[in-house]
């Protein structure tokens with residue numbers, strides 16, 4: 001569930017409720033929506049970047065040496081990356097509670 | 098030929114822009130094809146932009162106070178007026194630059210709306226803004242229903258589809274009307290650039306978004322946006338279904354540059370639409386007769402498009 | 411130097427907009443606002459005013475366009491009336507919530523149906539809760555002055571709210587009056603350039619219009635309302651400065667012959683001039699009557715109003731709009747609510763007059779006052795009454 005973080009007094013609100021911090025949604029971690037997580041097998045990966053391109057949640061991010069890694073803070077576990085990886089280098093594994 | 102396109106060589110898969118105008122932490126459903134389409138279009142347009150959003154899924158999921166997923170300036174006013182608000186932003190920027198009140202540097206003004214915001218309630222504002230010739234990009238993210246309010250039909254919902262207000266029943270097979278052709282309406286405004294795009298063909302999508310931003314005057318981009326929640330398909334199928342929509346000619350990819358139609362991906366041997374329909378719960382109730390009728394309509398529409406592009410099958 | 415010229419009041423309104431050097435005008439024509447918009451289109455076309463003139467396809471888009479423009483940091487103007495204002499309704503709430511200092515002239519006209527192009531206040535009274543600062547002009551000079559005042563107040567960094575100048579359709583908008591038009595240097599002394607505190611700018615990205623979750627909606631509303639209430643100080647100060655510069659002083663409420671008045675008439679807008687004639691006539695006959703008229707309507711100037719009516723036993727409130735099925739007209743409602751907790755409050759009787767262009771004559775005012783005297787002694791059966799209606 002959404003963390004209730006809009007608790008503010010009316011005097012603390014910025015003009016017209018404007019938000020001046022770009023991308024402040026990064027404070028909202030969507031990773032806990034996930035029931036399965038992608039695991040990348042670098043031996044199979046050809047560094048094509050499709051997983052990065054197709055992730056709706058910007059959770060496949062460029063990593064060292066041209067590989068891509070999952071950002072579990074935001075990954076919702078949709079499985080698009082695994083489905084679209086041309087080398088089947090990504091496997092979805094169940095999250096354990 | 099459009100002058101602004103001359104120096105644009107197109108994106109390549111190896112050298113995509115890294116900047117992300119939309120940040121993570123947005124609240125779209127798992128596997129949402131609409132936010133993916135939006136992300137890719139914005140990635141192409143880049144950080145030097147101002148975005149005007151219509152009410153709808155993309156507005157809600159990127160702007161739950163106090164969190165914004167936008168890394169570029171963004172404003173949401175209401176459901177039906179993104180194009181009108183964008184008109185104001187664009188005209189104001191121009192005059193403020195002319196009067197020396199802000200630096201003289203081009204800024205891309207982008208209005209985004211769902212199919213409801215575009216084809217239905219906001220059609221008038223869009224028509225007005227296109228007719229007046231504002232230099233802006235309008236992006237319709239078409240997930241073929243009002244998703245934000247719980248999957249009600251729009252005039253962009255395809256024939257036969259089940260929504261909460263076009264339910265199949267004893268006397269209904271679902272949506273009984275044909276999808277409105279908004280790109281054709283945009284073309285009728287004699288604007289310089291109109292295109293359809295799909296996130297499955299991401300380079301094509303990004304190139305079109307960039308061209309839409311580059312062109313002077315209004316540009317209209319209609320992007321196919323799968324919605325696992327409203328279409329009832331698996332969360333991992335956004336790309337697969339988007340690809341099928343193109344391969345079956347359900348959603349052809351084309352551009353209309355200064356009135357000239359160009360089919361970007363000509364499908365000579367289309368897959369049967371049934372393949373596309375069967376992947377989605379919203380079509381599960383369809384009988385063979387209705388599926389045959391949908392096939393007929395798809396073929397007919399594609400033939401019309403071929404003619405417009407001066408091509409043969 | 412300022413020049414006194416005979417001109418149509420609508421033209422004077424647009425001249426004020428021109429002198430304010432607005433950046434963007436977005437408007438859609440509707441009688442009786444058209445002359446304002448036409449004149450502005452003309453001065454932009456002639457290069458007399460360097461502004462964007464956006465000929466939008468509806469009033470809904472006019473206000474939407476103004477919101478976009480103001481959010482981009484431009485000084486922004488529009489004008490509307492009646493059906494047009496009603497079509498803007500949805501947008502009217504959003505401009506103040508975003509704290510955008512748009513200025514609008516409303517040429518007041520009756521709302522349909524039946525359709526009527528003529529004057530009353532039903533258009534603006536249907537917009538009671540929109541959180542715009544609102545003034546009402548009584549004559550052409552006031553229209554000119556109040557438009558300049560509106561930019562000055564709306565854009566003040568302590569205010570940042572949109573503002574409406576109401577002027578009666580036809581009875582003001584289309585009449586020719588001698589009006590003192592200030593020159594540019596004078597206006598520049600009064601109206602500094604607009605310096606937005608927030609604007610849509612890629613160099614400093616902000617997000618505007620986020621989802622107001624239940625945790626914050628109440629606070630957001632309170633913040634806007636406080637800004638509106640507090641704007642009165644700036645409204646008054648800006649009038650004082652206007653007076654000091656140009657010699658014409660304005661107040662939130664104005665009193666006329668209220669000393670010793672037992673009955674006070676309450677009016678708004680251009681009928682106040684006829685009302686004053688009626689007061690003169692009645693005073694000559696020895697009737698203890700006076701007049702109080704609102705120039706500032708929102709925020710409601712309760713303190714000033716209470717002071718103005720102090721001592722009167724009876725108020726005769728003239729409303730130019732009907733609140734169908736309600737307890738009284740909108741102005742009377744506000745007044746009754748403001749006075750209810752007051753010790754020794756006056757009796758308030760409400761008269762609906764001048765709907766849809768019906769003249770309100772000196773005789774009508776005399777009748778209203780005479781009824782108020784009667785009702786003060788013997789409570790009327792009805793909650794309010796309509797004046798000049800044919801009861802057959």
Ligand SMILES: Cc1ncc(C[n+]2csc(CCOP(=O)(O)OP(=O)(O)O)c2C)c(N)n1
Nearest residue numbers: 152153154176211212213214242243244245
């Ligand atoms: C004037 C008005 N009418 C209705 C609504 C309710 N509403 C909000 S979003 C929406 C549907 C959005 O559908 P669409 O534009 O297709 O965007 P999607 O959510 O599907 O992305 C509706 C009906 C509203 N906000 N404003």
Ligand code: SF4
Nearest residue numbers: 045046048049051085
């Ligand atoms: S899609 Fe597969 S092969 Fe391509 S970069 Fe990602 S993990 Fe590697």
Ligand code: SF4
Nearest residue numbers: 055075076078079081
């Ligand atoms: S599972 Fe979905 S959200 Fe997670 S990284 Fe893959 S595509 Fe992104």
Ligand code: SF4
Nearest residue numbers: 125126129154324326
């Ligand atoms: S309902 Fe559909 S379009 Fe809306 S966020 Fe969810 S998946 Fe995306």
Ligand SMILES: [Mg+2]
Nearest residue numbers: 211212242244
């Ligand atoms: Mg939709």
